[in-house]
Amino acid sequence: MSEADPESGHNGHGHGHGHGHGHGHGAAPDVPAGGTSRRALLGWGGAGLALGAAAAGGAVAVFRGDAAPGDPTASGTAVPFHGEHQAGIASPVQDRLHFAAFDVTTKDRAELVGLLKEWTGAARLMAEGRPVGGGAVGGLPEAPPDDTGEALGLEPSRLTLTIGFGPSLFAPDRFGLEGRRPDALVDLERFPGDNLDPVRSGGDLCVQACADDPQIAVHAVRNLARIGFGRTAVRWSQLGFGKTSSTTPDAQTPRNMMGFKDGTRNISGTDDQALDAHVWVGAGDGADWLTGGSYLVARRIRMRIETWDRTSLLEQEDIIGRDKGEGAPAGRSKERDEPFLKAMKADAHVRLAHPDSNAGATILRRGYSFTDGTDGLGRLDAGLFFLAYQRDIRKGFVPLQRNLAAHDSLNEYVQHVGSAVFAVPPGVRDQDDWWGRSLFT
DSSP states (O other): OOSSSOOOOOTTTTTOOOOOOOOOOOOOOOSSSSSOOHHHHHHHHHHHHHHHHHHHTTTTTOOOOOOOTTOOEEEEEEEOOOSSSOTTSSSSSOOOEEEEEEEOOOOHHHHHHHHHHHHHHHHHHHTTTOOSTTTTSOTTTTTSSSSTTTTTTTOOOTEEEEEEGGGGGTTTTTSSOOGGGGSSOOOOOTTTTTTGGGSSSOOSEEEEEEEEEEHHHHHHHHHHHHHHTTTTEEEEEEEEESSSOOOOOEEEOOOOOTTSSSTOOOOOTTOOOHHHHHHHHHSSSOGGGGGTTTTEEEEEEEEEEEHHHHHHHHHHHOOOOOOOOTOOOOTTTSTOOOGGGSOOOOOOOOHHHHHTTTTTOOOOOOOOEEEEEESSSOOOOEEHHEEEEEEEEETTTHHHHHHHHHOOOOGEEEEEEEEEEEEEEOOOOOOTOOOOOOHHH
């Protein structure tokens, strides 16, 4: 909630956390019992990926089932992988999420670069709805398949894969990147009310997989984790459902776990002026390798669902600053009416999150709801997995969260339990490009 264009469910308000860790790790060993390298057997790696991509015909948009070419929201559509910006940021928001943060376990820069090239090739194929490498079947019986196989026969489901680099990747004595860390890639301060679990926070790398089919999203992260075995390890991961914001304002605004419409004032994915002003890193922003990229803040926000559900409707609406049915701001009649902030209570979420209350601070939200079972005390472990993209974390998330953490009445019902920040590089331009090339070269 947040009007900063996240409009509801956003920073400060605790919306969902739950990075469920550990999804999609489980990598199969690279070396079979006979001791021969699986990569040597199957030609997996940079060359193998290039062959696979060539065989697939390059980055071709695939349409299946009833998907209509030209409709970017049709569930059978393959979202183009190549572009100036990475897909999965301003793209129309899909229904499902699998987000994973990785620790880099290799100490060899060349191995890390090789991994990023392999990941790019695999991501390109999966975004097209194609199997990784030699596929899940038909390869050498003596070797593990290149693809885990659970996406066989399924449509692309608008899969997007988005990568980011965490502050720890730039630490001294690691990969020679200490002089390349952008000033805007800040370590977040500890905000009032934070109860962060270090096991569910941080990471050298992140991969955001979004799709309309949860199996497609999980398959994507699982394959990247397999490919990374021996060079990376999953630090934590989170499954999400029920998008809590949209980049397509003509579509119905989704609702969060508190039952309120979320993201009414989010940035539109077709509003190039707003994207350039608030989301994409510009040429003069201080880190040339990141031009065309963005910064991501990920927060696992747990909601005190049981307490909220015993709160009166009137109080719920006062806390949010909008009515629960239509989603109209206080004192207005329609959801998209311009909010009259003074008609809201001083500590209402929408009022505090609005750009006018934060010197114009604006972010693009792509959050998801989550439920990760119970906490052992009969309460749902549920909430919002908050994802916010912005041009500069210091001018976007930080001032918003400071304001919300200090004053938002919603804080009684939410708590931030996980946190991470990442620099998100620009898009992969063509078949010869790869994730992070501008950073490492």
